[in-house]
Structure formats: structure tokens, C-alpha cells
Amino acid sequence: MLDYPSLAAVAAVVREGTFERAAAALGITPSAVSQRVRGLEERLGAILIVRGQPCEPTELGRTLCAHLDRVRLLEHDLAPALGRAAGPGERLTLPIAVNSDSLATWFPAAAAAFGRRVDASLDLALDDEAYTAARLRSGEVLAAVTAEREPVQGCRTLTLGALRYAACASPDFVARHFPRGVTAEALAAAPCLRFDRRDFLQARWAKAAFGIDLAGPVHWVPSTHGFLDMTLAGLGWGLHPCGMVQPHLAAGRLVDLGPEHRVEVPLYWTVTRLHAAPLRHLTDAVRIAARGVLVGGG
């Protein structure tokens, strides 16, 4: 068997970034943390942590930390039977990847419902979709909300429903760029926002609504709320989750550029096949919260 107290010390250093803070989290001295980490490294004949500011795991270190997360998850279900509480530093942490637009809309309700029911920490990573499948495979995250349906071995994928987007701009932007209404020509030339280079929502909408290709300036804003704030400030037009812009549209702070044209992006929950109550509760909370906001979900 692996030496789990030592592995817990490795995981604490990775999570906290320094040996001192890991020691505080575990309720032991820094030299005890250092001894455990070094001891495990010597027995395995491999470095697990690159010492630095902050300390980073090696690839093997990361794999072992992911393994520890899973063992803790399975142990969590035993706790009532064993009648013992988790010691300090033994708190269950679920690493989860979430795409930006979900975190900005329906996911907080799921996280809060989970937090009220299960005594565990959530370690959220903003999903870079390009890496989600790899992160799930390596065990770096236990579940992910994604906008791309990628089958991952050892995981099941649930369809959550679709997030619906509206094309919006601020009234002053509309006055400057669409003085004669939103025409194909004006739209093609107007400054447009893009989240990142995988964001084709604006292009899809322009194609569907006006049959045109966009040729105007692009501003890149890789944050869902930043994207909205830039639209409100009049930097460009862009597509936003309907739920986020509804109050701004109602208050006249934003203008809907084409109420008859919406873009829908299906979302998925891909979760490790581990029979563990905390994961099941999280999946339940995700499904319930998604159902309230997404369209056409299960």
C-alpha cells in the first residue's frame, strides 16, 4: 500500500503552495511535512514536488494527488460506518472543471445546494475545454461541465440542456454603429467582442441572422462578466446568456440586436464513474440547478 499520511502531506503542499502553510493546514510542524514528503520521494525513487514559489507537483505528484482525492472520496462514504470524523487536513475536496458561462449563470446554485448537503470543499477550475477530457482522464478533476460532448473513458456524460444566447449592444453603441438600424453592412463592420479564439457565437449569429461574415475589429475579453461589462460600456457587441442580460435589456442598458435570433449551446456534465455519495449529491444538485435555467434539459 501507498504511505497515505505522506501522500496527504504532498497533497497539502501542492494545494497550499508552501510547506509552512501545508503544515498549518495539517496541524503538524513544517519539518514533519518536509520529512514525510522527502521520505515518500525516496521510497518511490522519484521527485513529487518541484520546490519553488509556489511549490508545484511533478507529473507523478499530480497523478498521486488525484489518486488521493479518489481514495478520500471513497473513504467519505465509510465515515458513518466507522463512526469517526475526518482529522484536520483530511477534509474531502472535489476538483471540478466548470465552463465560464455556467459559472456565471446556473452553477452557483448547484454548488450552494451541494455545500449545504455535503461537508466537502469544492475546488473549481475554469474549464479550458481543450484540456477537460485530458484532466478527467488523468483524474485531475472528478467531473466537468463542458460545452463539448467528449466521451471520456471511466466517465459518464449527462446532457444538461442548452444555454440560450442573445446578441446585445449598449444604446450608445447602437446609436454610433447602427444609426439606421442593424443592417447586414453595418453589422459586418461594427466592433465585435470575442471571448477567445474558440468563440464563434458572434459569427454564428451574424450568419444565421444576416447571412454575413464579420469583418470588423474584434476585441478579445476572456471573462463572461468582463464580456458583459465591456458590452455595457460600449466597446463592442456580442452574444450573452439570455438570463444574464435580461435585467439589462429590461432597464434599457442593453439593446437586443435581433430578438428573433437566438443561439443555443448544449451543455454536458461528465462525471467519473465512482460510487460515492458526495459525487452523487453533486450530480443531483447540478441536474436540478441546470433544469431551472437551461432549455430542453432532462
Place this chain on the structure above:
Amino acid sequence: MLDYPSLAAVAAVVREGTFERAAAALGITPSAVSQRVRGLEERLGAILIVRGQPCEPTELGRTLCAHLDRVRLLEHDLAPALGRAAGPGERLTLPIAVNSDSLATWFPAAAAAFGRRVDASLDLALDDEAYTAARLRSGEVLAAVTAEREPVQGCRTLTLGALRYAACASPDFVARHFPRGVTAEALAAAPCLRFDRRDFLQARWAKAAFGIDLAGPVHWVPSTHGFLDMTLAGLGWGLHPCGMVQPHLAAGRLVDLGPEHRVEVPLYWTVTRLHAAPLRHLTDAVRIAARGVLVGGG
């Protein structure tokens, strides 16, 4: 001299991710793009682009693209003298790093003011402070808003003022965890939010306000607005920019856990020393927008 039309093709492929979209952006055929890129690679005897989905620059490719950004920036100032407009694909793009809390508060006003004055695109990267200095040094970004004052060669650093933070929680969270008011003991054990492992705001506040170390569960939420939404949903307590929570405090959706205790984080603008009007206008817009929101700025 470098072959700039070919370098522009390389930059377009890097920005757009594929040869096809780069061709559309440049208004030439994909095979012309491919020829230019290959030609430059052959003459330099080095690969500039790793072909893939998406295409990524090699280190040399990234360095050359950064160089092109600077040449375009200098050229932009010549345009009126030369009396010519930029061709397709020659639009000036300013790559800028911004820290998350600035993007969520005062930065959109700066970007919008800049966008109205200068015909250039902003390519915003969410600042990972650990990499900002390296990104500035390599020329990958031309300027950065950071929370760490790091002198960078070839750049000047302006103090913008401090962002002020308040410790908040939702009323239902307060009722569950602080039924007898916010005491040192209850605070030490209550679930707390952290942005990432470099986020010590909660720990600083708890130390200053109650002289305690936090020992309760931590949820990790690496998004400024996600952090606020999780607090509103009752997952944990945390520190927020005062400007963001003010309406929620006024409406009773959040409770201020210690109005007499604020944490202030100084912010800096580090910008490449290049005499180019667009950078100067951006610096002006940044200073004006920051002055309206940050405390103690210049």
C-alpha cells in the same frame, strides 16, 4: 529586414487558430497563407507554427508575433503622415494583461474610452500574476494591470491606487454560521471562499479583524463574479471589491461581516516604454478610469 507580409500571415494563423480563418481575415487564399508561412520558416530555418487544432506558435513564432505587434504599434503613428489606411488584416491589436478584479470593476470603462478614441483592437488576457513579468519581458503583452509591483526592464510602472475589499456573506449563511454574531470562534470554523492559492485576503481580514487563523473548509472559485455569485448563493464568506457588493449590501442580499475592517490591495499599470500614441491613449484611459474607483491613486 524581416519579410513582414509573411510574418503577418504567421500572426494571423496564431490569432485565428487555423489557416482557413487566417486567410479570410487577410483577404487572401489559404494556400497563399500557407506559402507565406512555409517560405518564412524555410528562410529562417525554423518552425514558427505547430500545425494543430488550433495552430500554436513555437517560442520563436511567439517572439516574432510580439515583434510584429510592436512594429504595427509604431507604424500606427505614421499612418496620418503617410495618408494611408490599414489594409485588411493589418488592424492594430494591443495585447494587454488585466487582473481579474480590475476587469470586474474599473477596467471596462478604460477599455471603452480607449475604443472610442483609437481604432485598434484590445486582446485581453486574464493576468496570472505569476507570469505577468515574463509576458511583458517577452513582449507577449504590451502592458499589464497587476496587484504586484514588479519592475520590468523596458517598462515603466504607474501606481493606480488601491482596490478596497469588504468581507461579506449572504443572510442565510450568517443565520446558519453566525447565529450569535460574527465571533472569532464561529469565523474560524465557517466555510470560506478563496480565489486561488495566492489569495490571502480572507486570511488577512480574519487576522486583522479577529486575530485568528482560519481553520474551516475552503471552496476554491477562480472567477471574480463566480466568487460573488457563490457568496450570494451562501456557499461561503469571502472578501469582495466594495464597489461590486455595495448594491447587494444595500438590498440586503449580502451582510457586511465587519464594516470597520477593510483590506486594500494596491494596483499597478506596467507599460512598455514605446513612444506610440495608442499606448499613450490607453495609459490615459486607464489612469482616468482607475482614479474614479481606486483609493489613494495619482
